[in-house]
Amino acid sequence: MAVQINHTEHTDSETGKLGMWIFLFTELFLFGGLFLVYAVFRAKYSADFHTGAAELNAFIGTLNTVFLLVSSMTIAMSLTAIQKNKKNLALFLITVTIILAALFMMNKYFEWSHKFHYKLYPGSEVMRNLPHGEILFFGLYYMMTGLHAVHVLIGMILLSVTLFKVKTGKVSSSHFLLLENSALYWHLVDLIWIFIFPLLYLIT
Amino acid sequence: MKQDEVHISSFLSLGTVLAVLLLLTTISVLVTGWHLGPFTVAVALLIACVKAATVIIHFMHMKFESLLLKLMVSGVFLLFALVIVITFIDYLLR
């Protein structure tokens, strides 16, 4: 039996979620290119990568990892909260997520400015005098953590918009696609860091 | 069409997942103290993969998603792995 069209339908949640997942695939391949470059040069310059990694602060790296893992939990919990119609809890959890993200960015700022202070950035005199493998290691460090930080910022903006919409009731227990998708995006940010962290900070 | 039943992850299960992730993080940091030579990368990546899978399956709800989505995600990772392997056919054999 043919279906009569009555009105414009909003995108249903399964459709929206599938769209978000496909967008996440593109992000994976975007960072993937950097991981490919990392793999090639790590294989070629393993000793230099080891030396370079020693310059990084593994404690800050670990702390940042913890921040992102906890923030992944809080945003996942906020979805549960919204689905159980606990609006204030959801608002609290999203806010905590954003705060953790901000702490991550603060750490990143300290890390980078510490290196800039020692003139350790791409193109600098100090950098150019390092062994080749270390130049590439730091190049990868800046590009990977830099691109990742851009995504953290985008995530923070997305989460703030979502926070606002939860507050005004546009996102609720019956319409939570935006929160679900923002959470997926945030988990991706966490996922990428899960790989960046050991590859840059934990090389023995 | 909306799903009739939406699975809602419990706060407890999400908290447990975090505990597991923090444990794995601790392990990966401790392992760096061991001298594993050529296996260092493999071990680090292995632990990272387990963490990633945990995030995808539990936080990102993949456990309760359709087979289609599971296949897509697996396919994407597989394709990426293949591209890296094929690139190394050049680099390893030069």
Add this chain to the structure above:
Amino acid sequence: MSDMSNNETGNHISYLRHEGRYRGILSWLLSTDHKKIGLMYLYSITVFFFVAVILGLLMRIELIAPGKTIMEPQTYNGIFTIHGVIMIFVIVIPALPAIFGNFFLPILIGAKDVAFPRLNLFSYYLFLAGAILGVLSQFAGNGPPDTGWTFYVPYSAESSTNVIFALTAAFILGFSSILTGMNFIVTIHRMRAPGMGWFRMPLFPWSLYATAWIQVLATPIIGITLLMVIAERVLRIGFFDPSLGGDPVLFQHLFWIYSHPAVYIMILPAMGIVTEIFPTFSQKPIFGYTAILISSLAIAFVGYFVWGHHMFTAGISVGSRWFFSFLTFIVAVPSAIKVFNWISTMYGGSIDLKPPLLYAISFIFLFMIGGFTGLTLGALAANVQAHDTSFVVAHFHYIIFGGMGFATFAGIHYWYPKMFGRMYNNKIANIAWGINFTGFNLLYFPQFIIGIQGMPRRYFDYLPQFQTGHVISTIGGFILFIGLILMVYNLVRSIRKGELAPANPWHGVTLEWQIPSPPSHENFDVIPEIKTKPYFFGPPDESKSF
């Protein structure tokens, strides 16, 4: 109220005249109607196409004689660069999904629109921004980029020209491509009409599906690669710079990991279009529906693993060369399977040699020449002789222009009555086809010959022994240009002056022919329920959907 100039009858209002929230020009510029977006892409792409054609013609004028003819060497380098950038990133990669995919995908699967109509409009504006930025690269401060569209390092990191403009343009265009691909994947998964299982979906949507996966999974790699080149230029990051420990060949790997699958973005929808045309103009079902379907997916998949065949002489390992050459031969097989299927579709059919079929048949001929010469290039020993010569230029123009280009012309002649509600003049279309076909072969075939004889590509100057080939080629270029003008003139003129088109001028059986020409805003008054396999040419009363 019906408007006969828009071929409206009853209370059906053409999408061309529909005005929703916005009036006048805004009803186009802010429209989320997939059909209007498809037309906006069509008009923009046609304009940019002629810009790039004229650039090509300027190259041909320069090459009619050795030495300087009408321009300096630096200018020539800038022209072949922008010709390539526009043709590849603004025309050939976007066109078929953006024009015919947007217009017909929802209709062919029985939907009212794509999954994300607003994202669709955003894709269009990204496309336009990227295209304009690319053109602007010609005029900004340091001169037009002269690196070739392939932006190879080290030169792209060192050239003082506006390379970053062009890289950014390509990045933005890539984003547009990604969003379109994502939209189409979700549309095909979620919005097929009731009864349209995957194996009842026509083959053009299937080709768009395979293409969309490539758009989504390959394009990000060129995105990050372009960012890396910008990092080389601005930050001296060193990934591709041997003096800092980097490897220029790594750029080539990254570049071709996208750009090879990109050629399948170009050709898969083209194959999908001719796959729709053959059944209609043979009045019988497509031969080997499943074989074509699996071949499309196989091409998309295997196409990811052949990129190194652009790098045989770059210094990659022997093992790598063997691997890529072998896979290159494998990827040719599904294309060959499709050729057999198309020809078998026509065999025993009731052939109606209208312009769409004429273009589709010549597509097979030209595509095969392009394909076979691709195998020549894919063979390691032959590649040493032919790499970076005119032979390569001829090969890819046969595949891209003879293949995708002629398929595009086939598609526009096929779907024109549906899109505009008018018929074009068949006689002029056929004459234009003849001129196009003649001009095309005169333009490119000599390039195979001089290429094998040693004529390098991208060279401003050449040895006198190549001149005869170049003269023939230039003459061919002008003939082709005339044919293109005539073809477009016919189509543009007929929008107003052409005979009104019936709903089904070609007696096709896919869903677009069951709705009025032009369609109404929502495509279907009633969403169809699909009860037959696709390409069912049986008796009209029983098994039709409605």
